[in-house]
Amino acid sequence: MPALFGGVRAPSTLGTVLRAFTHGQALQLHAVHRRFLAALAA
Incomplete structure (x- = not known):
């Protein structure tokens, strides 16, 4: 991963959100x- 993405990455998993x-x-x-x-069903 460090070879593909340099620098600091923020956590972006769905669980974190x-x-x-x-x-x-x-x-x-x-x-x-x-x-x-309800609007879709109407």
Whole structure:
């Protein structure tokens, strides 16, 4: 990997991103998802 990518790399795994969400943000995303799916079904 060091031969392909020089310098410092930031962690960018999905788990790192998901752990950054607070409970309130997760509830907001769930509400948006629910409305989006309802609009698709309509």
